[in-house]
Amino acid sequence: xxxxxxxxxxxxxxxxxxxxxxxxxxxxxxxxxxxxxxxxxxxxxxxxxxxxxxxxxxxxxxxxxxxxxxxxxxxxxxxxxxxxxxxxxxxxxxxxxxxxxxxxxxxxxxxxxxxxxxxxxxxxxxxxxxxxxxxxxxxxxxxxxxxxxxxxxxxxxxxxxxxxxxxxxxxxxxxxxxxxxxxxxxxxxxxxxxxxxxxxxxxxxxxxxxxxxxxxxxxxxxxxxxxxxxxxxxxxxxxxxxxx
Numbered sequence: 001x002x003x004x005x006x007x008x009x010x011x012x013x014x015x016x017x018x019x020x021x022x023x024x025x026x027x028x029x030x031x032x033x034x035x036x037x038x039x040x041x042x043x044x045x046x047x048x049x050x051x052x053x054x055x056x057x058x059x060x061x062x063x064x065x066x067x068x069x070x071x072x073x074x075x076x077x078x079x080x081x082x083x084x085x086x087x088x089x090x091x092x093x094x095x096x097x098x099x100x101x102x103x104x105x106x107x108x109x110x111x112x113x114x115x116x117x118x119x120x121x122x123x124x125x126x127x128x129x130x131x132x133x134x135x136x137x138x139x140x141x142x143x144x145x146x147x148x149x150x151x152x153x154x155x156x157x158x159x160x161x162x163x164x165x166x167x168x169x170x171x172x173x174x175x176x177x178x179x180x181x182x183x184x185x186x187x188x189x190x191x192x193x194x195x196x197x198x199x200x201x202x203x204x205x206x207x208x209x210x211x212x213x214x215x216x217x218x219x220x221x222x223x224x225x226x227x228x229x230x231x232x233x234x235x236x237x238x239x240x241x242x243x244x
Contacts, residue, residue: 012092022062023055032115032122039066050232073149080150084157112136116231131178184215189224
């Protein structure tokens with residue numbers, strides 16, 4: 001399996017950012033780390049091994065992105081508005097730097113995005129904000145608003161980076177038409193530690209159904225916990241179901 005690292009200074013963030021690319025060909029899928037995680041976590045938690053057959057067969061190129069949650073949503077040392085603004089910097093890094101570089105390197109017109117837990121939030125928010133750069137989403141066991149970190153505080157920055165806040169009010173055909181052409185999957189278990197995520201899973205289902213956006217909402221069993229052993233099964237299952 002081909003494995004390569006990339007590192008450059010991010011103008012949007014003001015410091016270096018690194019990512020790792022696995023595989024030599026196939027559908028490019030950007031994987032976001034879970035809360036305050038790093039680019040090496042996807043491999044460390046066994047997710048790369050879980051999709052190794054797709055990588056080795058040239059069906060998948062997996063890009064493990066880095067995160068900055070400790071500077072943004074999870075930074076309890078700054079006010080909520082500052083956390084949201086720093087996340088906006090991360091969004092600019094994705095849209096203006098990382099995603100264009102990956103599209104250029106892979107020769108594709110659009111990426112797919114994925115992540116587990118808070119990685120699912122990052123994947124979903126980036127997908128819904130930038131459907132010109134991503135046309136596929138596999139979001140696993142996520143929360144899709146930041147109340148865990150900022151409570152009921154909402155300003156423009158919080159609102160525009162909270163899919164469950166902005167999607168119900170979104171009527172722009174430029175976005176909705178692209179969502180309707182995309183491959184969208186939300187997958188979750190019904191076991192331990194999934195209660196809050198299940199509530200957001202159902203809220204997302206209602207929001208997309210109200211906008212006429214086709215999406216799969218897949219709920220696994222009551223023994224399926226909010227944990228990596230199950231996510232290692234979910235991701236390859238849905239990649240293969242989507243034709244990767």
